[in-house]
Amino acid sequence: MEQVLANFIVALRNAGVRVSVSESIDAANTLDIMGYKDKVLLRTSLAATLAKTLNEKEIFNTCFDLFFSFDDFPEDHNGSNLDCEMEEQEGLSPLSLMILSGDQTSLATSMIRAGHALELSNMQYFTQKNPYVRRIMNYMGLEELDNDISRLSQDGSALSQQQAQGLRDGRGLLTEYVRTYVDRNYELYTRATQNNILERHLMNMKLSHIEERNVHDMHMIIKKMVKRLKDLHSRRKRNFRRGQLDFKKTLRKNITYGGPLFELMWKKRKIDRPNVVVICDVSRSVRMVVRFFLLFLYSLNELIVKIRSFIFCNNLIEVSSVFDDHPVEEAVEILQKGIGLDIGLSRTNYGQAFCDFQENWINAITNKTTVIILGDARNNFYEPETDLLRNIHDKAKRLIWLNPEGPTFWGTGDSEMQRYGPLCDLIRECNTLNHLERIVDDIL
Amino acid sequence: MTAVHNEKIASIESIQRSFKEVDYICSKSIATTLYLAFRLNKPILVEGPAGVGKTDLANKTAAFLDLPLVRLQCYEGLDESKSLYEWKYGKQLLYTQILKDKLNDIVKETNNLAESIDALHRYDDIFFSKQFLEPRPLLSALQHQSGSVLLVDEIDKSDDEFEAFLLEILSDFQVSIPEIGTIKAESMPFVFLTSNNTRELSDALKRRCLHLFIPFPEPELEREIINVRVPDISENLRIQLVDFIQQVRKLDIKKLPSISETIDWARVLLLLHADKLSKETVRDTLNVFLKFENDITVVNDKIHELTQHALKEAQG
Incomplete structure (x- = not known):
């Protein structure tokens, strides 16, 4: 679970929230106290430890929604296949088994594992989205799945046909789901970095060459500046306030003490x-x-x-x-x-x-x-x-x-x-x- | 922290309940942050528009935990001697005068200047001991035996230097006094810092605190607050006036009315024996919750529709 928090913090940092190490420790302690059960509580308590300005809170909320919305696979595609007789499933790849048995948790875990292994958070440009989808699918065992589909559809029995159809449907849904997953990750980890690149670019661009559509960004940058x-x-x-000893003032101030100079007064420069x-x-x-x-x-x-x-x-x-x-x-x-x-x-x-x-x-x-x-x-x-x-x-x-x-x-x-x-x-x-x-x- | 305290802050719900008993309605996010702060022993930095109950939160926490509240109001130029401690110069002087003879006795037996100084050195700590120390809010908050609630109000008004100086207290709950040494808190105080965001606070400070933003309340919450603070007002009028204020907050005006203004207005309406909002009453009392001439004009122009909407809200 610590890994989840660490990833979330990376996502926050990417989005422009400054999270220090001590704050991440606080967040971990918070999680120990609060647990993951109640999403609303989790949100408020993490917000209290990680996002420290109004602006950061907004970013935090967006990130939080994106990050913790990795729900299970859609329920609709498993129905009929659950009844399949188990003896027929020998020789099928793990991925096919997962799809056929409708084991959504394993599917999600396997996908996220693939994402980590392929370092999805290192994605830099939106053009990398499709390759990443493909690579994650491959990592999860797409090839074996395809083999299973073609083997089953060549087999004449009705059950095999049914299973092949189920796998084909599952494959489509899986692709869809992996794509959403990659999209979300792009939003979380990559978008913000891109904005930074844009900003740096705009800072050095000739003012006369900046296009109309960037004017808004420009205004934001100027404001920031x-x-x-x-x-x-x-x-x-x-x-500038550091000055010299103001002797007159010091004497005046210390008259009350009968002479000894207890309190020193300093000359202040007006700025x-x-x-x-x-x-x-x-x-x-x-x-x-x-x-x-x-x-x-x-x-x-x-x-x-x-x-x-x-x-x-x-x-x-x-x-x-x-x-x-x-x-x-x-x-x-x-x-x-x-x-x-x-x-x-x-x-x-x-x-x-x-x-x-x-x-x-x-x-x-x-x-x-x-x-x-x-x-x-x-x-x-x-x-x-x-x-x-x-x-x-x-x-x-x-x-x-x-x-x-x-x-x-x-x-x-x-x-x-x-x-x-x-x-x-x-x-x-x-x-x-x-x-x-x-x-x-x-x-x- | 005593057993009583532990029981009071056992859960988020119990915090909400106990605060209601001291007439403070805290939203779930406030309660959650308080709960966390108690458990993690961290200061809370409270931000939000003026008048949403930032300072009151600290007041009510003190009441709820039955601890003394130590308040430090920040302003530009606030420094250590006003916030932490000061030597009692007068007392020191007086004592040296009274003890002149005694001092003479000590010095009398010595032969030269160097020896006299040596003789005096054996006693010099006497005048810089705890008896001559005047504790200011920060130090006195640390010294309370049973713990206390320390409120550093409007920290954004103070200088950067003071903010840096606070860091030691906030992270370790201790202060260093050169003549005496380090003083540690007897029992950890609960610290609240409030800010109106007139300037950006330093990251170092923010890092040491939990951050709580109190926004303008949702209608239900605000109704509940009015219910607790001005219990005599009729339910109908309460719904109307809260709706009116909520609408005003959506207008483009300089100073948005906050909860304290809603409460004031509710009290005024109660005094006037109004049983429902009408254009006339509203117009006469606009200045209770609007503080700028321009704002009053803006709202005055829309007074009809705003009142109608509020009346409809109460019916539906």
């Missing part, structure tokens, strides 16, 4: 929360990546308290409120299409955008602000207004430019990157999620 950054960041914040202004190009030239920029911007909005977001194409507008008021998909849709917003979406004009910013929002930038510009700097040969960008740079703490194009394209055609570049503290190519993550880590 933002959360990780948040955790990381909140921890780092506390490290600057990140203060960010993001200016994002939403024009057609960056159409393919803008969605992800916006997704990311949205997540950033949840992460950073002091953030103001602007988008521009022909002109520049502030959109911080859109992020606050709408759920993510809606917000991205609104911003991409400019629904209800006072923005022209025909030709990008960086110069105009900087003018608008200078005129209306320049006060948003203080010496603590980090300014991030997302865009390809393709200005359609308008006036670049580099002076205004220099002004932003001078006022801000840091000016970062993220360009979806690679450095080889900077300065080609209508790209103004060569002129804008020197005014920034940092320019980076940014077209995969990995890039994005690294940069945000930097900002925080």
Whole structure:
């Protein structure tokens, strides 16, 4: 029975639940106390020891259902054959005997044994399903079964014919059952691994090449990423608290004790929360990546308290409120299409955008602000207004430019990157999620 | 654990029954987890939305086992001196003052500084002994002779450092005090940790605990809870108000009403002598279970259908 638990834990780990060794020991102890009798009890008690977040509980429930649903073979195919006279069954293979006598428990055991022997849990791709079905059947003795069928059907007696028919039916059902078994195992052990592969793949894929159907996955990944950054960041914040001895405070505090310095007080440094202004190009030239920029911007909005977001194409507008008021998909849709917003979406004009910013929002930038510009700097040969960008740079703490194009394209055609570049503290190519993550880590 | 305790936690059913006697309805999953925790001697980490009875579970466990409850409320900046122990500085000072003469006597016979220090060293542990130790919740939970129920409330509000510090207590039920040594629990306390999930807890902590998630209750369970907590309310009204709340939980609002709010509302309705829900009563009392202006507006718009549904539920 321990083996069952061990397998279940492997399945859980594959599905993304982190189970430590000590937790598996707890689970084993739990089983000793609870036993396998009551499925509901088993589920709650294992859930208490193995799945420790709400998310993990959900995964746990799915896994549990899949794993412990390995019930017996269907009942319907054995009926008539049970009456067969036993003396005729000499010379039949063990598998045929099992089918004829309708011994479902042995069949199930033999199948699971085959599964273990062939290391079914090592299956990696769904294309391996059919070969595995075949191999399990062979392991269980398919060849002998086929021999028995052909021998019996050649034999003239009515009983043999009946038995051959029974075996043929049984064979069909068995195949069916083994297939279900392999399918379940695929769900348990392989599916999750595949998701991990997909995720890793997406992290390094060019944003512009990601297909529509992966957008949802993408959103999940971004969310995960933002959360990780948040955790990381909140921890780092506390490290800053170590300070020097605050002598004045210490004296004041210890007056009550009449002089001796019993309690020491430390200087505490106040930590600057990140203060960010993001200016994002939403024009057609960056159409393919803008969605992800916006997704990311949205997540950033949840992460950073002091953030103001602007988008521009022909002109520049502030959109911080859109992020606050709408759920993510809606917000991205609104911003991409400019629904209800006072923005022209025909030709990008960086110069105009900087003018608008200078005129209306320049006060948003203080010496603590980090300014991030997302865009390809393709200005359609308008006036670049580099002076205004220099002004932003001078006022801000840091000016970062993220360009979806690679450095080889900077300065080609209508790209103004060569002129804008020197005014920034940092320019980076940014077209995969990995890039994005690294940069945000930097900002925080 | 005494024989009485053993008897009380003999089975999952008996736990459920005993909790009902102290006015707490626990679902099967809660009872199962409690049973396991008792048998395995593990802390329970309770998570769930606010107001579903996480803290109350610990309270009621203390009542059910007839043990003292030691509560530690966590907040940012909570540290050892507030949670574990502190030296009684005042007392130490006072005693050194009172015993000044005695100290003089000890030092008098020595010839130089080094000898005086040596002489004092023979006594220095006196001022750092148990008499000068002020036990805070964690230490006092360990010191109770007959065991206790320790509730570490809202652990997610504390800092990472504090969480790490808790690990020793949770796994070995002992604490180290540098001046005195390691103090072991007289008898194992039952530990509850509650969390509202404002931040992710560390894996190390989770690993040491059983995890219990208390969700919003199913209608039957909630009706039963109301029945126990507000026994005077009529059955008809009980069904109606539970159904109403259950529907509200399906709406897209900021703060979903939880059990404590349902209980409050039931009490309010009882005070108002309402015998069934009507649009007017509901509208007047919305603020009992909704805590945001926007939420009230959302529910107000649907008040008619919600009430009708609730009334129908009670009839059918």
